[in-house]
Amino acid sequence: MIGVATSDRCEVFSGDATDQLLARELFDALHAAAFDGTGITREAYSPHESQALGIIEAKARSLGLTTERDAGANLVITLEGTEPDLPFLACGSHLDSVPQGGNYDGAAGVIAGLAILAGFHAEGFRPRRSLKVLGLRGEESARFGRAYIGSSALLGALHPGELEARDRDGHRLGDCMAGVGADVARIGRGEALLDPARIAGWIELHIEQGPVLVARDLPIGIVTGIRGNLRHRAVECRGEAGHSGAVPRWLRRDAVFASAELVGHLDRHWRTLLERGRDLVVTCGEMGTDPREHAIARIPGTTCFSFEVRSQSREAMETFYDIFRSECAMIGEERGVVFSFDQRMETEPAVLDAAWIARLKAAAESLGLPAEEIPSGAGHDAAVFANAGIPSAMVFVRNQHGSHNPREAMEIGDFLAGIAVMRAAIREALE
């Protein structure tokens, strides 16, 4: 059933012909429904998102699978097990997109899940526990400023106050969720719509949103964890403005030179920690002198910048954060500037399940596919499942040009490789 590449290094994975037909049909249908002239737009809790759920649901039914909508208005496709009271295994992803996004971010994971259920159903494979595909809503933060709304509401991780969030047109999140059929009364009471103990595991396929698989020429990667982050939106470096010609170096308190020294030191510490095997990325995404007072001939008195460190390890993030603060203090003392910090924001890293990682790697090896581990830098619904105590895993599929843009580009062969690995691992777990 599964074509295996002839060389050690998987160059072309031929995949399953039925999977391929299904994938092409569904990606085409989703594209046709949501292409806005520039990219794909199916925003959280919008009619375009509902349309995507409908397309997948109709196909699932035509393949003989049972479908329903859960209390969060997500799509649920079920292959019922022989012991349906056992906790079920779930796979899938989300069906919304950012405005003018791509066709694969999210949808690929739902289609992969459907392909696996359809294959098992067609061959008459009936596991003990049920296997479900979730087509989740509201993963992207673009519309309401909150990510993972669908999975969070499902698992009781959405604070009732968050229903008051509004989109750019003033629409209230709670109203939009009610509009597509979610039980906002229960969400408003802070109830989990689904008991996490009912879910035996969560397996999510997703395109890689970074360039690592492309750069390393790997069709797929087995995700080890989802990076959390520590952030400041605004760190201010305050020195003293002055005439750029009239103040010598020894009397300067130049905010740009101080900030540059800080970034330079952070870069060196980052490199050192990477060399010692720590998982870490560091970014100052926004930085600038103050346009209200800067000038070419004026020593800059102030800079403001954002700071972000991400890691799969809480300890690595906190270590780097401490180094950051201590560098600010030292450079401040040496250069006569003062760094001040707004509220620190935190997102917990998510540890993915070691047994599932081992199972996915073994499946890849048995299929002649590379079984490389890769961290996830972007957040995913899988982090919500993992942090609810559900054993979770992810498979990344190679993708060019990142995500959240119309240029995202996944090769169908790589996608079929991801499906094949997931299918083999799930079968192994269910048998």
Next chain:
Amino acid sequence: MIGVATSDRCEVFSGDATDQLLARELFDALHAAAFDGTGITREAYSPHESQALGIIEAKARSLGLTTERDAGANLVITLEGTEPDLPFLACGSHLDSVPQGGNYDGAAGVIAGLAILAGFHAEGFRPRRSLKVLGLRGEESARFGRAYIGSSALLGALHPGELEARDRDGHRLGDCMAGVGADVARIGRGEALLDPARIAGWIELHIEQGPVLVARDLPIGIVTGIRGNLRHRAVECRGEAGHSGAVPRWLRRDAVFASAELVGHLDRHWRTLLERGRDLVVTCGEMGTDPREHAIARIPGTTCFSFEVRSQSREAMETFYDIFRSECAMIGEERGVVFSFDQRMETEPAVLDAAWIARLKAAAESLGLPAEEIPSGAGHDAAVFANAGIPSAMVFVRNQHGSHNPREAMEIGDFLAGIAVMRAAIREALE
């Protein structure tokens, strides 16, 4: 006549009582005429500037000195020599200010000149060559974007096309100059209003616009030269934007980290050249990521910054500029970013006259005052005179809080010390 401090280090210079009365009276009158509620506003070629010329002129006449307006509508006060056909010696400074500026920037040099002429006149000192005070107009660039208009027009260094410059309200420079009585027809033909060969020397007292004299506890400084500069308004560093969590360090082309490394390297080279005795200041007054595309969770793809190097030595500026360009190339190669540069702008440094510097230092020493040399980082009319081939010199007076703001603060004792040194040096040159 001149009080000398009792200690080696001049703590209090008592100065000349007549100078002090004159200075207090004129600074008060200038302040009363131009205080706008926040600071001093007497903009180039404005009625407030004309009013300042009138205040000084009236006082000069009341002291028995001859006054006139030259073809550039500047104030000229003359102590006629016994051989008036000889090239004359000139001192003074400018009488305009930036909006909401201070009372001393410019005016101090004109009052100092008047005090010297008045003193010589009162004691009946009649030199061979005439001694003149120029109360210049239009030194500040704040109104028309062009600095040193008055001195440049006088010495034929104002390009006729520059008369077309307009202020923020649309007023044309040429019209404003004509409005106060300047001969714009001659300026428009590119004529020098005054033959530089008629001027034997130019001596200008000015408040220091930097903090060096305050930091070194010196009442005055003898200026060695006026720094020129090499500038780019906008250097762009272009890397590649990306997801801040999903792109590892080895695949990043981060414009902030690249720019920070550049600034860090420039800082080190600057320090090295200072240690080897070169005169140099380096500034990136404006720097920032692109607000249209930056975000906390996005690797910054672009930064834009200004670059300025200033020195009294053309060679030092060019050397540092070459280092800057070579660092951009090396960092670009290492980090996968590209630096691009707008048009380079240049201002020539001005070398002040060695004989006058020696004369001023000897005068300071003879008065028991420190005779420290100091470069001028800011531009001054003296640079226009020096670059027209006229032997020129400057005395700086200690001043707190820089200039171009209402907080500039010159102690009257320091000002009197500056007048005393200038007076002694001019007398020595004229005798």
